[in-house]
Amino acid sequence: NRMSTLRRWVVIVAALATTTVIWGIVLPAFNLWAPQWITAFGSGHGEVMTANTLNQIGMGVLAPIAGYAVGRFRVRTLMLLGVLLTALALFLISVASAMWQVTLIHALLLAAGIVLCGPLITQVLAVRLFQENRGLAIGVVTAGAPMCSFTLPPLIGLLLVRYDWRTVEIQMGVLVLLLVPLIVLAVREMPIAKSANDDVAMLQPTMNAGGILRNRVFWGLLFAVLPLNFLFNAIYFNLGFSLADMGNGAAYTATIITVTGLISLPGVLVFGALSDRVAHLPLLIGTVAVVALTCIVAARADNYMVLLLDLPVMGFAIGGLMPLVAAMLAKGFGTDNFARANGLITPFVTLGTLGSAGAGFARDYLGSYPAAYTMMLAALPLCLLGLWLLRKGGGTRMPAVAPA
Secondary structure (H helix, E strand, O other), rough: OOOOHHHHHHHHHHHHHHHHOOOOOHHOOOHHHHHHHHHHHHHHHHHHHHHHHHHHHHHHHHHHHHHHHHOOOHHHHHHHHHHHHHHHHHHHHHHOOHHHHHHHHHHHHHHHHHHHOHEEEEEEEEHOOOOOOOOHHHHHHOOOOHHHHHOHHHHHHHHHHOOOOHHHHHHHHHHEEEEEEHHHOOOOOOOOOOOOOEOOOOOOOOOOHHHOOOHHHHHHHHHHHHHEEEEEEOHHHHHHHHHHHOOOOOHHHHHHHHHHHHHHHHHHHHHHHOOOOOHHHHHHHHHHHHHHHHHHHHOOOOOOOHHHHHHHHHHHHHHHHHHHHHHHHHHHHHHHHHHHHHHHHHHHHHHHHHHHHHHHHHHHOOOOHHHHHHHHHHHHHHHHHHHHHHHHHOOOOEEEEEEE
16 A cells, blocks of 8 residues: 555645644634624733633643654544534634633633644654655645734634624634545555655654653754744734834834745745755754844844844744754654654743743833843853754664653
């Protein structure tokens, strides 16, 4: 039972479409749903934003569980579960009578849907289905993350102009259910281990959590990437406030966000392809250097044009980190342990979301965003520790231990 190269790419494209739809409805479109809930429930901004915060915390909590589940269940089964949970969540939100109900749904059902239909799961397909062009395949499935920011939100925005928000929630739930036949018909797993033409049975994990957590590759990647995510979240999600301090309005913020989102997409694809052809560690070192430099420039920026030129470059490099980190995990831990390692590292990387709130509090205390960002640059030396650990680890796998 062999799967052609074309058939493998059909699987990857189906996974890409699933991530784009599920993530687009929940994450970047949150800014469109939030004003509707404030009006409908009489809630404050803080109460509404709590739903977004708990959603991301829920994702971090569920990630290791999902990483273990991939070793026991088919990816198609997990994706279908994620789609059904997301559709159920949207239907429940459409009949919610209080904001706390919406928040609970985001923290549980939607967090599960995002994890089960996101790169944590879909990257496993790329790793199992491809040996040649594996990095490019990882890049394609990961591209759903940046694509969702400029695909579903415009559609939801147009629908909200014509229909009540509860009706639009139902419409989005129906759209999500249309993914069920796509996944059933398109997603297959016939992983390869020996060559591009050898289909073999799905490999079982050979390392438990302890073995992964003792690996230099795990901690090296975490230390190299976490400070960059921390700083990116700080600068990107406080952009509107930062530009307002410079005397610029919302239109300027929207321009930078749009350009950054568009530029990050080719970053994901380019770095995915490069990881098939370029040694991973030098590529990571270059990426870390670019992100660090753009963070330093953003911290010193005092006008709109500097940020307009700087943030898209930062977004390109940050987007490239997603497939590159996945490719390095696949190399360091092997196809059999990739999902488990990816699931364990995701909650730690998610801590980078604290950068947005940290920058806001630091700005209130220090009086300006440049001062806040400059203080937060102190996290960058941790990247050097991560790169040193990766160099010492050499990207090799730890000895196999019995799975948990």
